[in-house]
Each structure stands twice: as C-alpha cells, then as structure tokens.
Amino acid sequence: MKKFTLLLSCIDRPGIVATVSSFLHQAGLNILESNQFGDLKTGRFFMRVAFTTADPSSDVKQADLKEEFKEISDQFGMDWKLFDMNVNTPAVIMVSKFDHCLVDLLYRRRIGTLKMDIAAIISNHDTTREIVNRENIPFHHIPVTSDTKQDAEDKTRKIIADTGAELIILARYMQILSTDMANSYPGQIINIHHSFLPSFKGAEPYSQAYHRGVKMIGATAHYVTPNLDEGPIIAQQVVPVRHDMSVEDMIGAGQEIEQSVMAKAIRAHTEHRILLNEGKTVVFD
Incomplete structure (x- = not known):
C-alpha cells in the first residue's frame, strides 16, 4: 500500500x-x-x-x-x-579521519533500519576509502585547506546536485562549512557534535570536559547553520563520567553515544518527524 x-x-x-x-x-x-x-x-x-x-x-x-x-x-x-514514504531520502555523508559514525551508518543502511539511500561519501582524508569501497558506494576524496576551501565546497555542491541528495550528514566531518554553504541547505545538513551542547563548543570538547571535571558527557545532533554549533538541536544523549576516567576513556564512551544520537536524528529526519520552530525543533517521536 x-x-x-x-x-x-x-x-x-x-x-x-x-x-x-x-x-x-x-x-x-x-x-x-x-x-x-x-x-x-x-x-x-x-x-x-x-x-x-x-x-x-x-x-x-x-x-x-x-x-x-x-x-x-x-x-x-x-x-x-x-x-x-515508499521513497527513501537520498543522502551524502561527509567524514574526516574518525570513522565510527560512518561505519555505524553504513551498517544501518545495509540492514535497512534507516529510510535513506547513501548516494556518495565525501572525505577530506583518504583513510575511509577502503571501508566505503566495500559497500559499493562512490567515494570522493576532496582535501581542504584554507587556500582550497572554496574549490572544495564547489566540488561538494556538484556532487550533491549530481546525486540529487536531499540530506547532508556530517559524520564527524572536522571542517567548518562556510556561511554560504550552510545557508544553501537549510534544514538539510545534520551534524554530530561530540559534546552536550551548548557546553564545550568547537574543538576538543572531551578535553575541555575532562579539565572541568564534569560528571556527564554527551553528544548532540543538530541542523547546521552559519553559527558554529548553534543550529536547532534534534537529539541528545549523555553517559556518566567516573572520577577515574581519562580523556581517552571519555572519548571511547562518547563515540558510542555519538553513533546512537546520529542515527536517532537521521531516523527522525528521514521519517519526516521534525518541524522547525524558530531556533528550536519539534520532534514527533
């Protein structure tokens, strides 16, 4: 039916x-x-x-x-x-060196638990090529430097247009998108931030959390806007922190919930359960 x-x-x-x-x-x-x-x-x-x-x-x-x-x-x-709802959402995944979220999404795609078709993978590093090739998904290596950022984003836009992607997933893509890029896809770019926003924005949030002695760390999936890590929040999750945990322990624990939160946000988006309400979201679970 x-x-x-x-x-x-x-x-x-x-x-x-x-x-x-x-x-x-x-x-x-x-x-x-x-x-x-x-x-x-x-x-x-x-x-x-x-x-x-x-x-x-x-x-x-x-x-x-x-x-x-x-x-x-x-x-x-x-x-x-x-x-x-008989048509899956076409998506492009962007990733850097950390591949745990990418691998999790590839697995969920393989077993059919997310209503999306992965049209391409884009990375500013070549380290995940072999993983992606095993899934028979086109892989695009687009290095990014301060001098090549505009050219890299132009190439990325072409891939998005050519594939007809309606969702762009930043699965630990460790590059800041330009204002123009963020504005071009409102409500279509989902980022996973390895912190319980609004705390510990930007780089190395686990290190920041460690030095603050927090008792919980978390992950946040949100829509991307030109304001860094301030887009409408879709999903969040936390895990307790013991006093004897190192930064490395916190990173390991955090990576597990990053996968879970990323998948939850993508599921809500691809099942069309999210409505934007000014700077927030209404998410119908």
Missing part, C-alpha cells in the same frame, strides 16, 4: 485537525499516526500525519494529493510538505 506523511505548521486556530482529518477521510485515506503540538509562546501549531490508502488497489498519487490539499493550506496559511 502507498504510505504518505504530511508535515505542517501554521498560526494556531480552531479547526485545523478536524479539517485535515476530514480531507483525508474524504480522499479514502486511513490515518496511521497523528501528532500535534501547539506552542503557546509563539502561537504556532505543528502537525504530523502519517496515512495510507485504505484500499490496496487504490492509485492515489502524491501530485494529486498536493494539488487537492492546496485549498486547505491556503485557508490556514500553512507551511507544509507531503512525503511519499
């Missing part, structure tokens, strides 16, 4: 849920999940509806549903998107 997900946000007012539900019912569609949130501070309403065709033989088309829903979206002034 065909399955779709509708994401929408608008100024909150009575009748939104009833109108959307009636539209789906009249179209012969069956609601599988429905989540709503009204933000009293901003006055905005957020909704995610997953639905399917009630009749397996029905030939409902995404384009037709979009056209029919437009009258409702205009009535309520909605920002909305309709997704075909």
Whole structure:
C-alpha cells in the first residue's frame, strides 16, 4: 500500500485537525499516526500525519494529493510538505579521519533500519576509502585547506546536485562549512557534535570536559547553520563520567553515544518527524 506523511505548521486556530482529518477521510485515506503540538509562546501549531490508502488497489498519487490539499493550506496559511514514504531520502555523508559514525551508518543502511539511500561519501582524508569501497558506494576524496576551501565546497555542491541528495550528514566531518554553504541547505545538513551542547563548543570538547571535571558527557545532533554549533538541536544523549576516567576513556564512551544520537536524528529526519520552530525543533517521536 502507498504510505504518505504530511508535515505542517501554521498560526494556531480552531479547526485545523478536524479539517485535515476530514480531507483525508474524504480522499479514502486511513490515518496511521497523528501528532500535534501547539506552542503557546509563539502561537504556532505543528502537525504530523502519517496515512495510507485504505484500499490496496487504490492509485492515489502524491501530485494529486498536493494539488487537492492546496485549498486547505491556503485557508490556514500553512507551511507544509507531503512525503511519499515508499521513497527513501537520498543522502551524502561527509567524514574526516574518525570513522565510527560512518561505519555505524553504513551498517544501518545495509540492514535497512534507516529510510535513506547513501548516494556518495565525501572525505577530506583518504583513510575511509577502503571501508566505503566495500559497500559499493562512490567515494570522493576532496582535501581542504584554507587556500582550497572554496574549490572544495564547489566540488561538494556538484556532487550533491549530481546525486540529487536531499540530506547532508556530517559524520564527524572536522571542517567548518562556510556561511554560504550552510545557508544553501537549510534544514538539510545534520551534524554530530561530540559534546552536550551548548557546553564545550568547537574543538576538543572531551578535553575541555575532562579539565572541568564534569560528571556527564554527551553528544548532540543538530541542523547546521552559519553559527558554529548553534543550529536547532534534534537529539541528545549523555553517559556518566567516573572520577577515574581519562580523556581517552571519555572519548571511547562518547563515540558510542555519538553513533546512537546520529542515527536517532537521521531516523527522525528521514521519517519526516521534525518541524522547525524558530531556533528550536519539534520532534514527533
């Protein structure tokens, strides 16, 4: 059966849920999940509806549903998107030397637990080429220096365009994207930061945490914006720190939760469970 997900946000007012539900019912569609949130501070309403065709033989088309829903979206002034859940999200992964998040994502892709197709891997180092080649995924080595940064980003943009990637994953890609690059893909670049943001931004957060004597370390997955490590947060997780743990121990513990948090954020994004709410996110689990 065909399955779709509708994401929408608008100024909150009575009748939104009833109108959307009636539209789906009249179209012969069956609601599988429905989540709503009204933000009293901003006055905005957020909704995610997953639905399917009630009749397996029905030939409902995404384009037709979009056209029919437009009258409702205009009535309520909605920002909305309709997704075909039978189609995986095409993605590009960017990585540097640390490969633990990349390896985890490749495994999850292989067993089919994430609704994404990895179209290419881009790295500023050549160290992960062999790993990627075993998965039969195109690997692109694009070195980055202060003098070649613009050229490297131009090459990266071409790969994204050529592959049709709709998601860019920074799986411990240890380069700061330019303002122009970050602005070009709003809500499409997910970064894993090896810290429980907003604490310990920038480089070597585990070392910073060690010297502060913290009792918990964490990882944060967030959308990338031009402001370093300040984009809307999607997922976070922490692990306790003992007094006898070294920086190396903390790094090892942190890498495990980096994998988990990265996967959780990508799952939420590719299942279309995230809506942006000013500088924050609404995530319907």
